Amino acid sequence: MKRPVAVVGVGQTHHASRRSDVSIPGLVREAVDRALLDAGLEHADIDAVVMGKAPDQLEGVMQPEQFLAGAVGAHLKPLVRVHTAGSVGASTALTAVTHVASGLFERVLTVAWEKQSEGNAMWALSPNLPFTPPLVAGAGGFFAPFCRAYMARTGCPPHIGPVVAANARANAGRNEYAHLREPITVEDVMQSPVLWDPIRYLETCPSSDGACALVVASAEAARKGPRKPAWVKAGYSYAEAMWVPGRDQVNPQAGRRCAQAVYERAGIRDPWKEIQVVEMYVPFAWFEPMWLENLGFCDLGEGWKVVDRGEQKFGAHLPVNPSGGVLCTNPIGASGMLRLGEAALQVMGRAGARQVPGVRNALGHAYGGGAQYFAMWLVSDEP
Amino acid sequence: MARLRNVAVVGFAQAPIVARDEHRIATEMLYPEIRRALAACGVERDAIDYQVAGSADYLDGRPFGFVTALDVMGAWPPRQDLHLEMDAAFAAYYAWVRMQAGDCDTALVCGYGKTSEGEPRRVLNLQLDPYYHAAIGLEPVATAALQASAYMARTGVTDRDLAAVAARNRGAGARNPDAQLRAPATAEELLRTPWAVEPLREGYLPPVGESAVCLVLAAEGKAEAMCDQPAWIHGADQRIELQTLGARDLTRSAGATLAAEKALAMAGVGRAGDIDVVELCATTPAEELILCDALGLEAHASSLSPSGGPLCGHPIMMTGLIRLGEAFRQVSGRARARRALAHAAQGHCLQHNLFFVLGAERRWA
Numbered sequence: 001m002k003r004p005v006a007v008v009g010v011g012q013t014h015h016a017s018r019r020s021d022v023s024i025p026g027l028v029r030e031a032v033d034r035a036l037l038d039a040g041l042e043h044a045d046i047d048a049v050v051m052g053k054a055p056d057q058l059e060g061v062m063q064p065e066q067f068l069a070g071a072v073g074a075h076l077k078p079l080v081r082v083h084t085a086g087s088v089g090a091s092t093a094l095t096a097v098t099h100v101a102s103g104l105f106e107r108v109l110t111v112a113w114e115k116q117s118e119g120n121a122m123w124a125l126s127p128n129l130p131f132t133p134p135l136v137a138g139a140g141g142f143f144a145p146f147c148r149a150y151m152a153r154t155g156c157p158p159h160i161g162p163v164v165a166a167n168a169r170a171n172a173g174r175n176e177y178a179h180l181r182e183p184i185t186v187e188d189v190m191q192s193p194v195l196w197d198p199i200r201y202l203e204t205c206p207s208s209d210g211a212c213a214l215v216v217a218s219a220e221a222a223r224k225g226p227r228k229p230a231w232v233k234a235g236y237s238y239a240e241a242m243w244v245p246g247r248d249q250v251n252p253q254a255g256r257r258c259a260q261a262v263y264e265r266a267g268i269r270d271p272w273k274e275i276q277v278v279e280m281y282v283p284f285a286w287f288e289p290m291w292l293e294n295l296g297f298c299d300l301g302e303g304w305k306v307v308d309r310g311e312q313k314f315g316a317h318l319p320v321n322p323s324g325g326v327l328c329t330n331p332i333g334a335s336g337m338l339r340l341g342e343a344a345l346q347v348m349g350r351a352g353a354r355q356v357p358g359v360r361n362a363l364g365h366a367y368g369g370g371a372q373y374f375a376m377w378l379v380s381d382e383p
Numbered sequence: 384m385a386r387l388r389n390v391a392v393v394g395f396a397q398a399p400i401v402a403r404d405e406h407r408i409a410t411e412m413l414y415p416e417i418r419r420a421l422a423a424c425g426v427e428r429d430a431i432d433y434q435v436a437g438s439a440d441y442l443d444g445r446p447f448g449f450v451t452a453l454d455v456m457g458a459w460p461p462r463q464d465l466h467l468e469m470d471a472a473f474a475a476y477y478a479w480v481r482m483q484a485g486d487c488d489t490a491l492v493c494g495y496g497k498t499s500e501g502e503p504r505r506v507l508n509l510q511l512d513p514y515y516h517a518a519i520g521l522e523p524v525a526t527a528a529l530q531a532s533a534y535m536a537r538t539g540v541t542d543r544d545l546a547a548v549a550a551r552n553r554g555a556g557a558r559n560p561d562a563q564l565r566a567p568a569t570a571e572e573l574l575r576t577p578w579a580v581e582p583l584r585e586g587y588l589p590p591v592g593e594s595a596v597c598l599v600l601a602a603e604g605k606a607e608a609m610c611d612q613p614a615w616i617h618g619a620d621q622r623i624e625l626q627t628l629g630a631r632d633l634t635r636s637a638g639a640t641l642a643a644e645k646a647l648a649m650a651g652v653g654r655a656g657d658i659d660v661v662e663l664c665a666t667t668p669a670e671e672l673i674l675c676d677a678l679g680l681e682a683h684a685s686s687l688s689p690s691g692g693p694l695c696g697h698p699i700m701m702t703g704l705i706r707l708g709e710a711f712r713q714v715s716g717r718a719r720a721r722r723a724l725a726h727a728a729q730g731h732c733l734q735h736n737l738f739f740v741l742g743a744e745r746r747w748a
Contacts, residue, residue, distance in 0.1 A: 002485040023514065055446030056468065061517075062441040062509040063468055066730045067626045076641055079623040079735070080477055083440070083468040085447050091465060095477065102483035103385065124446050239464035241454040254461035369450045373464070 001101040004383050006222035006229035007344040008107075009039025009215035015179040015329045018117040019209035024059065025071035028113050028211050031334075032072055035109065035213035040226040043073035046215070047105040052082040052092025052112040053333030054368075055125075059118040072111055084237065086139075086281065086368025088112060089212065089336025090375035091237040096216050097377070106221045113211035114331035121207050121332065140204060140284060142370060144196035146249045147286035151198065153250060156289060156304035161203045162189035163307055164285035165327060171314055172324025174353040179208045179329040189285075203285035203327075210331030212338045219383060228381070230344035233361075234265035235377035242370055249371040255294040258374040259365075263296070266378040268361065272297050275378070276359040277319050277346045279339040281366040283326045288312070292320070295365065314356070322346070322354040336366030340377055347381045387649075389745045390482045391606040391613030392475075392715070394599035395708035396420040400563040400592040400696035403499035409443070412595035413495040414455040420491075420597040424609040428457035431599070432487035434464050435478050437471030438700050441506050442496040456493060463487065470494070471596060472664075472703030472727030472737055478600050479619055488605045494596040494701030503591055503699060510731065512626060523666075524588065526731040528580035530633040531669035535582060537634045540672060542582060544682075546570035548668035549587045549694055551683055556691020561705075563592040563696035587668050589697035596701045598708055603745065614714035614723070614741040618649030621737035626730065639677040639726070639736040650740035652722070654679055658740070659720040660713040661686050662706040664728045666693045673733065674726065689713070703727025703737065710741050719743065 011034025013019070019027055036042060049072050051065045061067065065074075065081040072079075080099075082092040089112035096110035122138045150156060166186045172178035184202060192202040222229040238261070240247065240254035247253070259271075268274050280295065282288045289303030297318060298306050306312055312320040321327075323342045326335050343364035345351040365376040396419035398404075398412050421428060434456050438449045449466045458464060467474050471494025478490035504522040511517040511526075534540060550570040556562040573586035599609070606613040622638040622645075624631055631637065643655060652658065655678035665671035671692070675682045690709040693702050703726075710725035712718070720743070727737040 002483070055440050056509075057440060057446050059513075060509065061513050062439065062506065063730070065468075066510055066623070066734055067512040067516075069623045069734075070625045070627065070630070074623050075625050076622050076638060078621045080473060081468050082465065083449070084464075084466050085450060095465065098477075098481050098484050101485075102480045103387075104480060104483060236463060237465060238461045239453055239458050240461035241457075241459040242450060243454055244459045252461075257461050369447060369453075372450065372453065372458075 002103055003101060004219045005097045005100045005216055005232045006219060007214055007232065007379065008217045008222050008225045008229045009035040009041065010341045010345055011035030011038055012177050012212045012338060012341065013210045014177050015208045015210035015331060017207060024064065024115050025068055027115055027209060028068055028111060029071045031211035031213040032109065032111055035215050039215040041107065041215060046073060046107055046109045048078040048099055048108045049074040050080045050082065050092055050096040050099065050108060050110040052088040053114055054085065054088055057124040058121055059115055084368060084373045086332060087336050087366040087373040087375040088368065089334050089338065090340050090364065090366035093214055093337050093340045094235040094237055094375055094377060097232050097235050100216050100218055107215060107217045109213065109215055111211060111213040112334040112337040114333040115209045116207040116331065117209050140196040140199050143284055144199050146371065147284060148198055150250050150286060150290050154301040154304060159186065160289060160304045160307050161285040162186045164288045165189045165203045167313055168321060168324050168327040171322050171354065172328035175323045178324045179206055199284050205283040205326045205330040208329055208331040210329065210334050212334045212341050214337065214341055228348055230347045230379040231383045233378045233380050234262045236261045237375035239373045242372060250290060251294050251300065252371045254372060255367060255374045258376055259295045262376055262378050268378065271295065272318065275361045275363050277322060277356045278363045279321055279323060279325065279342045281326055281336060281339055282321065283330065285327060288320060319356050322356055336375060339366050340364035344379050347379050386747045388483055389603035389615055389747055390479055390600055391615045392598060392707065392711040392741065393601045393606050393610035393613050394420040394424040395711050396423065396597050397561050397705060397708055398595045399561045400594045400698050402563065402590060402592055404593060409495045409497045409595065410451050410455045413452060413493060416595050416597040417455060417493065420599050424599050426609060431489045431491045432463065433478065433481060434462055434491040435467065435474040436493040437467045437469050437474040438494065438496045439468055441509060442498060442501065442699060444501055452493065452495060456491065470703035470727055470729045471701050472707055475598055475600065475704060475707055476619055476621055476737055479616055482600065482602050488602045490600045492598040492600060494704045496700045498591055498593045498699045523731055524580045524583065526628060527667045528583045529628065530732045531667060532582050534634040534669045534673060543570065543574065545587055545668040546573045547683065548671050549573050552688060552692045552694040555689050556695025559690045559695065562691045563590060583667055589666055589693050592696050592698050594698035594701055596704050596708060598704060610715060612715045612743065614711040615745050616739060617742045617746040618646040618740040620645035623735040626734055628732065633732050634673065636673050636677045636733045636736060639674055639733060642736045643678050643738050646738040646740050650746065652740060655724060656680060658722050658724045659686060660689060660710065660723040662690060662709045662725045663688050663692055664703050664706050664726045666697055670733055703729065707739055714741050714743050
């Protein structure tokens with residue numbers, strides 16, 4: 001990058017299955033207002049807006065950034081709308097970072113959202129295409145075979161998914177914004193019905209209404225802000241083709257390459273030792289051990305052992321998703337930005353009851369498509 | 384203006400616009416254009432650092448339609464990638480921003496989508512505010528007609544003037560092998576076509592069309608080897624306005640005025656009239672006149688849209704990128720224009736406007 005970029009404002013809504021108290025613009029505005037307030041800025045200070053969300057079919061509005069231009073204060077400003085499937089919240093934030101890094105913009109507002117209660121995500125994610133067998137019922141139907149493949153490949157025992165799910169809920173209990181905060185036990189998860197073998201109901205992310213907004217700024221602009229910023233040391237988004245022999249959706253190349261690029265750029269040699277907290281995109285519990293491996297926190301086949309030893313818990317060596325993550329809050333389009341924003345809050349030291357002590361480096365991660373799109377950033381407490 | 388990085392359009396390929404390609408899906412239409420654009424640059428896919436596409440799930444009639452384009456764009460091994468739910472001209476804009484940030488030297492920009500598979504007027508109704516505008520059945524021809532009639536009321540422009548604008552475009556389109564409408568039409572003929580939505584006649588509107596487009600960008604140091612005459616980007620700017628039809632003066636485009644002013648200033652050009660060729664993304668004659676006002680250009684000027692513009696072919700989500708490609712052809716091809724202005728727009732009534740200034744020489748020493 002041509003010049004350093006920092007996160008100077010983080011805002012998110014309270015997430016719920018139905019935010020019927022607000023319209024779509026109202027929901028988006030709630031996050032935007034909080035991010036601007038956090039940054040001590042007003043709309044007039046913003047040079048450009050970058051918006052992201054997952055498929056427009058989820059709410060039934062095509063290119064909704066057009067009708068939301070007023071709600072995000074974009075009138076007569078540059079605006080870019082990103083859509084990279086589930087990774088979109090993260091790739092949207094990275095697009096905003098690039099705007100600042102280019103030297104063309106000083107302060108950029110970026111916002112990602114989903115109001116799933118306006119539609120039916122299960123329907124929207126079950127396309128019935130000509131010449132394609134209609135085997136995919138929602139994202140779970142697509143991803144379940146890869147979870148099963150992971151278990152077969154690594155010997156991951158059947159209690160690992162429930163352990164991940166129960167830990168996520170325990171974490172969400174410390175996050176006032178999270179959608180699902182009621183504690184659940186490993187036994188509760190085990191007893192919940194299987195939706196797509198091996199994925200059980202309680203190992204599955206909810207459908208949420210919610211939004212997240214960030215303000216990113218140049219170093220000069222960041223130093224004028226009221227608070228300690230989070231410095232973006234590196235951020236990349238990678239994608240891989242769908243129909244390629246040799247693809248491995250359990251340990252996707254695009255994810256490995258993206259993480260490698262981020263670590264190289266940020267000067268991280270050993271992520272397990274040098275990164276203190278990770279917010280990763282875990283829509284189904286089994287993905288937590290898979291991504292621990294894919295992101296290089298442990299060797300292949302060791303991810304479930306990290307979970308089994310409890311090293312990913314709050315207060316342990318590498319807290320994973322202290323916010324509760326996607327398993328507890330999933331406004332799809334915003335889920336990736338929430339991961340990146342939570343990582344930023346951790347290095348700013350402002351994550352409230354979910355703050356991990358002594359965070360120097362935090363990784364925010366999201367993925368999407370058929371485990372094809374990966375976007376992540378590494379943020380630090382100093383430039 | 385601070386010194387920016389010199390970045391150029393070095394390759395462009397477009398499938399001729401047709402009403403409907405019966406035999407190919409969107410990605411099958413796109414793949415040969417990617418191959419042609421890369422071949423014209425004399426490189427293989429491995430020479431490209433970054434890829435960014437523009438398309439719309441709603442045209443595809445399914446979520447994640449763009450995912451299938453990864454396969455034809457050559458995302459194996461995995462590539463640095465982005466997809467915008469926008470006209471692909473905005474993908475080109477973002478690729479240019481990204482190249483300014485300095486971590487890539489070459490970019491592939493793709494636009495695709497099968498407009499013929501749905502009913503675009505019904506689909507584009509869904510762009511409007513779902514609470515107030517979409518629910519009453521407004522669609523792009525209706526909103527464009529509201530805009531045209533407001534413009535005619537304010538300026539005294541007549542039906543005959545609109546017909547003359549459309550006829551000039553049709554005449555130009557007859558010389559463009561990639562245009563969909565290649566038969567010229569006179570103003571008299573167009574005046575006899577029935578109302579689509581008054582005051583817009585069928586003859587003043589683009590037919591449903593589809594295409595696939597690939598454009599290649601390269602930075603100084605790489606561009607020269609990829610193209611005999613790169614079209615250097617001298618300036619670029621984009622602005623969105625409120626969508627709400629009652630909240631803006633539809634007879635003027637504040638966004639186009641501002642974006643053009645900024646792009647021209649970046650290019651060091653005093654006024655749009657000093658540009659040799661101007662490709663406008665006007666989907667009605669009234670929009671073309673509003674854009675001429677915004678740019679301070681004479682209506683009916685001979686420099687306007689030598690491609691025939693969107694009135695001779697409007698493949699949604701790539702109509703804007705085609706304007707940039709046409710501007711590249713003017714600078715890089717036999718015409719050897721010294722400077723060209725490319726405009727892209729999306730949304731109802733010119734809601735979101737983008738301008739590129741291209742030039743035959745590098746902008747920054």
